[in-house]
Amino acid sequence: MSEVIVNHRKGEYALVICSHSLKEVIPGQYVAVGENYYAISDFTAGSVSLLVKTNSRLDLPVGSQLQVSGPLGQGFPDIETPVATIAVAGTATGAGVLLAESRRLKGLKTNLIVVSRGLTPLDSRLYDLSWGDGFTRVFSWCTLLQKSRPSPPLSTFLSPKELLQGSLFLAGPKGFVNDCKENAKQMGLSENNIKTNY
Numbered sequence: 001m002s003e004v005i006v007n008h009r010k011g012e013y014a015l016v017i018c019s020h021s022l023k024e025v026i027p028g029q030y031v032a033v034g035e036n037y038y039a040i041s042d043f044t045a046g047s048v049s050l051l052v053k054t055n056s057r058l059d060l061p062v063g064s065q066l067q068v069s070g071p072l073g074q075g076f077p078d079i080e081t082p083v084a085t086i087a088v089a090g091t092a093t094g095a096g097v098l099l100a101e102s103r104r105l106k107g108l109k110t111n112l113i114v115v116s117r118g119l120t121p122l123d124s125r126l127y128d129l130s131w132g133d134g135f136t137r138v139f140s141w142c143t144l145l146q147k148s149r150p151s152p153p154l155s156t157f158l159s160p161k162e163l164l165q166g167s168l169f170l171a172g173p174k175g176f177v178n179d180c181k182e183n184a185k186q187m188g189l190s191e192n193n194i195k196t197n198y
Contacts, residue, residue: 041094
């Protein structure tokens with residue numbers, strides 16, 4: 001059994017850190033908690049961090065016991081293009097931040113687009129990426145992420161020339177991912193260069 005060791009709430013999200021042994025994680029992988037799946041936001045040798053919505057099933061107090069299994073899934077493919085764009089939304093934001101951090105450690109440039117409902121417990125990591133060493137540009141957009149309010153087009157943040165410099169990684173609600181995918185193709189990006197992870 002795993003145990004909740006931290007629950008950091010901010011805005012409509014909570015960063016829940018559970019005791020769980022992980023030797024290695026590929027950005028985009030997830031864990032199973034009961035019948036639900038959660039994208040991995042960060043990890044250490046003895047813990048895993050998960051971004052969840054407040055008042056969700058995993059928004060539990062410190063000391064709560066739960067069954068965690070993983071990492072699961074293949075994660076994002078290891079495509080080391082000199083420049084890449086990552087667009088993420090909602091609770092999948094952690095997967096995008098983890099991928100951007102991984103690319104920065106390799107000296108690779110990234111455009112990170114984050115669509116959220118407002119402040120999140122990951123804001124300090126986004127700030128570090130923004131003001132680190134110039135490898136990452138962070139664009140934030142606050143929205144309700146409702147079906148009646150479509151996702152902002154990628155062209156809101158990047159020109160076609162900037163987008164076409166490398167691969168596009170997408171993670172988040174299916175509607176958001178599909179909107180971004182279609183918009184990227186309209187901007188001239190080949191579908192072979194679009195990597196999705198719901």
